[in-house]
Amino acid sequence: MTSFKIDVRESQNVxxxxxxxxxxxxxxxxxxxxxxxxxxxxxxxxxxxxxxxTYISSAGVGVFMAYIEDVREHNGDIKFSNMTSKVYxxxxxxxxxxxxxxAKDESEAIAKFLSLKK
Amino acid sequence: xKILSQTDQLKSVRDFVAGAASDFGFDEETVNKIxxxxxxxxxxxxxxxxxxxxxxxxxITIEMGDGKFEIIVSHNGKSFNPDEIKPPDMKExxxxxxxxxxxxxxxxxxMDRVEYRAAGSKKSTVHLIKYHPVKVPRS
Numbered sequence: 001m002t003s004f005k006i007d008v009r010e011s012q013n014v015x016x017x018x019x020x021x022x023x024x025x026x027x028x029x030x031x032x033x034x035x036x037x038x039x040x041x042x043x044x045x046x047x048x049x050x051x052x053x054t055y056i057s058s059a060g061v062g063v064f065m066a067y068i069e070d071v072r073e074h075n076g077d078i079k080f081s082n083m084t085s086k087v088y089x090x091x092x093x094x095x096x097x098x099x100x101x102x103a104k105d106e107s108e109a110i111a112k113f114l115s116l117k118k
Numbered sequence: 119x120k121i122l123s124q125t126d127q128l129k130s131v132r133d134f135v136a137g138a139a140s141d142f143g144f145d146e147e148t149v150n151k152i153x154x155x156x157x158x159x160x161x162x163x164x165x166x167x168x169x170x171x172x173x174x175x176x177x178i179t180i181e182m183g184d185g186k187f188e189i190i191v192s193h194n195g196k197s198f199n200p201d202e203i204k205p206p207d208m209k210e211x212x213x214x215x216x217x218x219x220x221x222x223x224x225x226x227x228x229m230d231r232v233e234y235r236a237a238g239s240k241k242s243t244v245h246l247i248k249y250h251p252v253k254v255p256r257s
Contacts, residue, residue, distance in 0.1 A: 003129065024132075025161045026125035055132075057157045058220040086150055093227055094220060095208040118153075 003027055006034045014045045014113050016029065016106065020052040023060030035067045044076020047109050051082035056090055068099070077101070081109040123164045123174040123193075128157050131178055135189060138180045141178040143250055151228040151250055152189070158221040159191045161245045167195030167242070197234070197242035200230050 004027035007018040015038055023031060038046060048064070068078050079101040083091070092103065103109035119134045121127040131155040139149045160176055168174045177192040206223055225232050231247040 024128050024157055026128055057154055058224050
């Protein structure tokens with residue numbers, strides 16, 4: 001059984017992180033590495049697809065908070081899509097919809113990135 | 119259940135507690151809340167009480183009865199006074215892109231009660247309590 005895995009792909013100038021498995025204090029270093037790699041490559045449009053993300057704790061949530069300021073300073077953003085209710089409930093509890101776009105699906109999230117460019 | 123203070127043990131703790139919570143009759147959403155809370159408690163102990171030392175002991179005990187489901191997480195690392203840690207103002211936290219420090223906030227939000235006790239000179243415990251809405255005895 002996969003504990004945590006990230007696949008990275010690109011679509012319409014948006015870098016998509018497909019998260020699979022659980023994101024806790026043990027697995028967050030993988031996510032940090034993925035963000036670090038994108039930022040080093042100056043890729044600041046980042047979509048986190050949560051379709052196969054089965055669990056998240058505050059450690060996982062903390063990774064997004066660690067990078068959001070840097071990403072937005074470079075006119076990019078971190079957006080989310082395809083969240084299960086289990087994961088969304090934690091984001092909602094922490095009031096994250098205040099500052100993050102959480103889209104129903106990937107196409108909606110990518111459309112938001114494209115609309116920022118206009 | 120006893121574990122060493124290593125983050126790769128967190129999944130086992132969650133599974134252990136989730137199994138017991140489910141057997142106690144909580145619905146899936148509540149089982150998930152309880153799992154996250156115990157994860158946060160153990161992570162805080164690993165990070166703050168044990169400062170990432172990997173060979174220290176954490177014990178997780180569950181007590182159930184009269185509609186009360188109580189997880190007791192014991193350790194003998196540094197204890198702290200949670201009353202000194204104010205819950206974050208999330209509006210301000212998010213506006214300034216702060217990170218870290220949300221574990222305790224989540225525990226308090228997800229459980230009905232969270233208590234911290236120092237038992238003896240070395241042992242400290244975190245008590246995470248959830249009441250079953252149907253099983254609590256009527257007075």
